[in-house]
Amino acid sequence: MTDHARRPGRPGEERGDRGRDRGGRPARPNRAADVPRQAAYEAIAAVHRDDAYANLVLPAILTDLRLYGRDAAFATELTYGSLRATGTLDAIIEAAANRAVDRIDPPARDALRLGVYQLLHTRVPAHAAVSATVDLVRGVAPGAAGFANAVLREVATRDLDAWVERVAPSYDEDPIGHLALAYQHPQWIVRSFAEALGGDLGETTRLLIEDNERPSVHLCARPGRADAAELADEVGGAPGAFSPYAVYLPGGAPGELAALRDGRAHVQDEGSQLVAAALVGAELEGADERWLDLCAGPGGKAGLLGALAAPRGATVTAVEIAEHRARLVSQATRGLPVTVLNTDGRTVGSDRDLPAGGFDRVLVDAPCTGLGALRRRPESRWRRQPSDLPPLTRLQRELLGAALRAVRPGGVVAYVTCSPHTVETHVTVTEAARRSGAGVDFVDARPLLPAGMPGLGEGPTVQLWPHRHGTDAMFLAVLRRAQ
Ligand SMILES: C[S@@+](CC[C@H](N)C(=O)[O-])C[C@H]1O[C@@H](n2cnc3c(N)ncnc32)[C@H](O)[C@@H]1O
Numbered sequence: 001m002t003d004h005a006r007r008p009g010r011p012g013e014e015r016g017d018r019g020r021d022r023g024g025r026p027a028r029p030n031r032a033a034d035v036p037r038q039a040a041y042e043a044i045a046a047v048h049r050d051d052a053y054a055n056l057v058l059p060a061i062l063t064d065l066r067l068y069g070r071d072a073a074f075a076t077e078l079t080y081g082s083l084r085a086t087g088t089l090d091a092i093i094e095a096a097a098n099r100a101v102d103r104i105d106p107p108a109r110d111a112l113r114l115g116v117y118q119l120l121h122t123r124v125p126a127h128a129a130v131s132a133t134v135d136l137v138r139g140v141a142p143g144a145a146g147f148a149n150a151v152l153r154e155v156a157t158r159d160l161d162a163w164v165e166r167v168a169p170s171y172d173e174d175p176i177g178h179l180a181l182a183y184q185h186p187q188w189i190v191r192s193f194a195e196a197l198g199g200d201l202g203e204t205t206r207l208l209i210e211d212n213e214r215p216s217v218h219l220c221a222r223p224g225r226a227d228a229a230e231l232a233d234e235v236g237g238a239p240g241a242f243s244p245y246a247v248y249l250p251g252g253a254p255g256e257l258a259a260l261r262d263g264r265a266h267v268q269d270e271g272s273q274l275v276a277a278a279l280v281g282a283e284l285e286g287a288d289e290r291w292l293d294l295c296a297g298p299g300g301k302a303g304l305l306g307a308l309a310a311p312r313g314a315t316v317t318a319v320e321i322a323e324h325r326a327r328l329v330s331q332a333t334r335g336l337p338v339t340v341l342n343t344d345g346r347t348v349g350s351d352r353d354l355p356a357g358g359f360d361r362v363l364v365d366a367p368c369t370g371l372g373a374l375r376r377r378p379e380s381r382w383r384r385q386p387s388d389l390p391p392l393t394r395l396q397r398e399l400l401g402a403a404l405r406a407v408r409p410g411g412v413v414a415y416v417t418c419s420p421h422t423v424e425t426h427v428t429v430t431e432a433a434r435r436s437g438a439g440v441d442f443v444d445a446r447p448l449l450p451a452g453m454p455g456l457g458e459g460p461t462v463q464l465w466p467h468r469h470g471t472d473a474m475f476l477a478v479l480r481r482a483q
Helices: 035-050 054-064 069-084 086-097 106-121 126-140 142-155 160-167 175-182 187-196 201-211 228-235 270-281 300-312 323-332 386-406 423-435
Strands: 218-221 246-248 265-267 290-293 315-319 338-341 359-365 407-417 440-443 475-481
Touching: 035 054, 035 069, 035 106, 035 126, 054 069, 069 086, 069 106, 086 106, 086 142, 086 160, 086 175, 106 126, 106 142, 106 160, 126 142, 160 175, 175 187, 175 201, 187 201, 218 228, 218 270, 218 300, 228 246, 246 270, 265 300, 270 300, 270 359, 270 407, 270 475, 290 300, 300 315, 300 323, 300 338, 300 359, 323 338, 359 386, 386 407, 386 423, 407 423, 423 475
Parallel strands: 290 315, 290 359, 315 338, 359 407
Antiparallel strands: 218 246, 218 265, 407 475, 440 475
């Protein structure tokens, strides 16, 4: 695995030796296991053992094992599908094995997850799923082959619905617990979605279903450099439903597109385009020249803001605390009127380049749990924990407080998260506005989005949703500092 595919270890986090051979290398399944399953095993083992990200580690494994076409697609489906379903697969394995999953050796457990996924979610014939998985287990955890065989045979006695009925609480007694198991999300996340959707469990279910689909890739045709309709023709895609800059790409990865190479477009979810453009569309009296992006890495929104700033004679200051991400912002905004600062956005007022009251428009695209983008990272729903919330919401409040210091009287701030969790959205915004010394008014964000966009709620803030808008679940609040 390449280093960039690996999530940095947290301080004090130890990596165990399980699933490694005597030389310390990850144990490889035996060569008899067929190659797509071997690739999927290696990817999910890397995710669980090394904290890797599947979307980064899998392409490297596919290349390493020379898998293309249908084989690569099968390996991808197995990897993404079994990572997304981990919690549900584990509940089924526990019931079938009559043993807690954390008492199963990690290599055998990962192989079993893959096997159960094939049995319950794919058209792979049961005998093939069982024998291929037992072969895999022989390579990675030889002592567990008989155990795996017995568990898989037990799982194969029922279909998915019957297993859900057996292991999930009934919908009537515990609807959140039932939906979590049936639709493969942790309970705390289902609860937070239901709350953000006003308690509508039917709509929550539609969201959970959408979260289990792979999203299409969206491009942003950079204003002044490309036209969305022409770009759609060029790449064989379709113009977006809402953003005037969006193009939906057919298939998965964008690959080598000339438009990306020569800076006419960048990859960006349509929801991200909409919230960045909303900041620029907000009415402003007086000067409109100095824009600030307080959390800019890796530079998607800074790229769009820069392209929108250029013809207006405005400039963008893009702040990013992480050095490597600041470099990505510089790359993403080459040729645009954007200055990148590798610093902490909370230094507004004490950093010469970030003067208090020095900006007309400010974007805070805050670090968040990313619960609105679970479609993109199959493992992230199981990795995120409720304990992630307190430090993140504190940082969000501080960054929004800094933005409210940075904006001039009468100027506007857009607060954005790619999470619909109300603690990261409404609670953060209300608290930061309350604590800010300056007077702050909410601007209705709905008219700042394209006319006719459905499902924008009661305002003044806006929550976009995968199942309503086909975008990530982006939240947008627009605030104006009192004169
Ligand atoms: C949600 S991402 C921003 C995405 C970006 N706006 C885009 O469209 O590509 C949040 C970013 O904030 C950065 N960040 C976190 N704490 C920060 C701080 N105190 N000051 C500035 N940037 C910070 C993170 O490193 C991360 O790159």
